[in-house]
Amino acid sequence: MRTRGELVEFLGDDPAANAPDYAPAWLILVVDDDPDVHRSSELALRGTRILERPLDFLHAYTAAEALGLLADHPHVAVILLDVVMETDDAGLGLVRTVRQELGMAEVRIILRTGQPGYAPEIETICNYDINDYKTKNELTRVKLLTAVIAAVRSFDQLCRLEASRRGLKKIVSACNDLISVQGLHAFCEGVLVQLAALVGIQPSGLVCARHDGDDVRLGAEVVAAAGRCVIYQDLLFDDIDDLVVAGSLRRAFDTGARQLGPRHMSLSFRGRQGQAFAVYLESETALRPVDDQLLDVFCSNIAICCENVELLAELREHAFTDRLLRLPNRVTFIERIEAMHHRQALAGKAVALIDIDEFAEANDMFGHAYGDRLLQAIAARLVDALGDRCVVARVAGDVFGVLGDETLVRPQVLMPLFEAPFAPAGTEHRVSASMGLVRLTGYGGTGADLLKDASIAIKRGKAGGQGQAMYFTEAIAQESRQRTRLLADLRHAFQARELYMAFQPQIDLATHRIVGVEALMRWPTADTMISPEIFIPVAEQSGLIVDLGEWALHQALRLLESLRNEGWPLLRVAVNVSLVQFRHPGFLAAVDRALREHEAPAQALELEITESVAMMGSSAIERSLHELKSRQIAVAIDDFGTGYSSLSYLDRLPVDRLKIDKAFIRPLASPQPDTRLVEMVIALSHKLGLQVVAEGVETEAQAALLRQFGCDEAQGYLWGKPMTADELRRVLAADQARNGPNPTEVPP
Incomplete structure (x- = not known):
């Protein structure tokens, strides 16, 4: 087997010797068992340059020798192949191996034969991917040169297409890699690596960043560096002492165009947040030519990646950081x-x-x-x-x-x-x-x-x-599980209509008449009656209290509507409202809806809120209270004395009644009661224009003292425990029999 250089003395200097190292010679492989064919082929093509590149030759005399050369030289452009060599179909067998086993799709194969009877059929040429066929006796120098020039041009076009395909594949891969990095520094490092891979060299260079409009000498900073340029990492542009590097970057920034040199290049692209970037890449050897369109696509995609990286950084900050x-x-x-x-x-x-x-x-x-x-x-x-x-x-x-x-x-x-x-x-x-x-x-x-x-x-x-x-602790965990079960049971009981409303009379202490009732929610079970002090906080924490409260309001107004139709013009029904309900945006609409549905006069409804609601002092709370007042709905402060125990907030809020908690009423039953606090609350409330209702009255002695202090109304076991609607009707009937018919008009 003989290879290139064998005829150097005869041919003279190798024409590729003085060619630039980034423009290597086209390799022509001559495969023939006749030495004269090798000499004549090389003589015919001597000195030829195709696409500004010389020709160089490889020589093989058998199919086996040719395969060895192709394994060492995978970039052969043209194979001049004899059909008949060591066997009658050795050439065709070589074609099959080149195409199918070696996977060399770009190399052009020109089949030559000196025996016309061995010429392959058209079907064979197509099946074996043979690009041209000539008989040796017709293959003059001009025809051989023409065939080789056409084959080399075709090979070059195929290589460029394949290079573009590989380059685009690298760009797509680079974009996938770069978009996943976190942070600008990691992104710029990735740009260096991907650009070097596209060009086919080891990464050595740097990436500079500046804000648009800034002088490059003042605002640019080295964000990432690799290879020899790592010494410039994190430096300002003015600190780059290499004039080639600095000059190439400056021109890329200023013009936005690629700067190409024999051993370096600079590219520029822009980010989304007003940043401009310039990439400098250098090589120890001359850079091979890179398709301009590939570089354009690379820069465009890198700019998009930069935008995506910046956007992802913002999204990560939103996702993982409280701004x-x-x-x-x-x-x-x-x-x-x-x-x-x-x-x-x-x-x-x-x-x-x-x-x-x-x-x-x-x-x-x-x-x-x-x-x-x-x-x-x-x-x-x-x-x-x-x-x-x-x-x-x-x-x-x-x-x-x-x-x-x-x-x-x-x-x-x-x-x-x-x-x-x-x-x-x-x-x-x-x-x-x-x-x-x-x-x-x-x-x-x-x-x-x-x-x-x-x-x-x-x-x-x-x-x-x-x-x-x-x-x-585990004890707290167990209590939490119990509350969870309680909430589930409460939801089921509510949906199954197992809850009901009880009503406790409110008495005018001066006339001894029933002037209203307080509606109280009850939850009976098979074993016991669950206290509201247990299930109401659970309902409030879960938000279920909103539905429960609206249901309670409808139940209370339904009773009011029924009693009025039955000839019992009950003057007032009081319904408790929690803070969760009061804050709910649909609260006022729910109250209006309930009043319309039951055709109840607004002045017959009283809503009881706790001190904690009243003390919030927020504009939203005050607006809601004024809205209720504008509808002529009364508002009472429930359980006064258990919270802040202050009357100062009552002076600015539109409330109508104050209910003294039973904890202050209970001592009035002792033989020597301390009445100072109750007297003071009643007197100050009256000065503020508020009526006073005493809760938890159980004895006549307590009632007598409250009358003495001028308390307006009271409720408690003295007049009745919370009762069903039917029980209330009987109590109202007894009250009417004792005190005569109730007034027919609801007072303002």
Whole structure:
């Protein structure tokens, strides 16, 4: 087997010797068992340049020799192939091996034969992917040259198409890789790697970034670097001391056009956030030509990738970071817990949820901007105290999460952080916090389970008042499961219409008449009567109270409608309204709907709210109270004395009655009662224009004292326990028989 260079003395200098190293010669493989054919073929093609590139020759005398050469030289452009060599079909067998086994689809095959009788049929030429066929006696120098030139041009076009296909494939792959990176630095590093792969060299270069409109010498910064240029990483543009690098980048920035040199190139593209980028890539050897369209496509796709990376970065920030407080959010907090769980690093750690007490009230009273600044002040204090040693996150609107060592995540450390007032708007604001804590040693639940258990501990602690800290225990878990079962049972009972309304008479102390009733919800079971003090808080926490409250309102007005139609012009029916109901956006519409459905006069309805609702002082609460007042619906403050015990808020709110809690009435039955508080409340209420109703009156002595103090109305066991509608009818009949017919008009 003889290869190229064999005839160098005869041919003279190799024409490819002085060709640029990025324009190698076209390889022509001559396969023939006749040495004269080799010499004549090379002589005929000597000195020929096709597409500005010379020809170089490989020589094989058998099919086996040809396969060996093709294995070492996979970029052969043309094969001049004899049909008959060591066997009659050796040439055809070689074609089959080249196409099917070696997978060389681009190489052009010109079949030659000196024996016309061995010429292959047209079907054979098609099946074997032969590109041309000539008999040797007709293959003059001109015809051979013409055939080779056509074959080389065809080979070049096929190679360019394949290179474009591979290049586009690399660009698609690069885009898929780049869009998944996190952060601008990682993205720019990826651009260097992908561009180097497209050009076919090792990555060596840098990526510079600047904001549009900035002078490149002032604003550009090296974001990523590789190879020799790694020394420029994170430097400003002016600190690049290589004039070739700096000049190429500057021209790319200024013109937006590619800068191509023998051993380097620079490209530019733009990001979405007003940033411009320039990529400098260099090679130790001359860069091979790269299709301009591929580079255009690369730059266009990289620019899109840059936009997507920036967008994904924003989405990640939205997904994993609380933008207001710049803290990890609930998702990230749970992931941190899960990561520690997988590393088996939970021993000795604890989690605390910190719920800011009455934050919603502060938000309503002072506005959302104030609430945001308050949260920022709280977050800053937590981070300052714990940030280096604990994970501090915002896991809900006014709930913070802390993950860290048990020695830090404990009430003795966390509670004192809320002793000093905050000053979100320049004025001091004292804040209390309720905390639920979970020790993680031996904890087997997920991160979501952990937050749920901490939330349960918060609720359990709040049952004893605000500003409490409670560790989650198995006893609390059991209580929570019981509450869950209770809620499920309550939902079922409500849907099955097992609940009913009871009614307790309210008495005018001066006339001894029944002037109204209070509607009270009852839940009977097979075994017992479940107290409202047990199931109402469960309904409030679950939101079921909204449906229960609307049902109770309809039941009360239905009774009122029925009694009025029966000739019992009951003057007033009182219905309790929880804070959850009062805050519900459809509350007023529900009240209006119930009044219309039962054709009840608005002045015959009284809604009882607790002190906590009245004390909120928010504009929304005040607007709702004024809306009720405009409808002539009366409002009463229920259980007065059990909460803030202050009359100051009553001066500005449109309320009609104040109900003194039974805890203040009970002492009036003692032999030497202390009456000062009751007398004071009644007197001050009257000065504010409010009527007073005493709850829990059980004896005539209590009633007599209340009359003496000028109390307007009362209710209690003295006149009747809460009763069914039929029992109420009998009580009303007795009252009418005793005191005569009731008034027929409802007083204003």
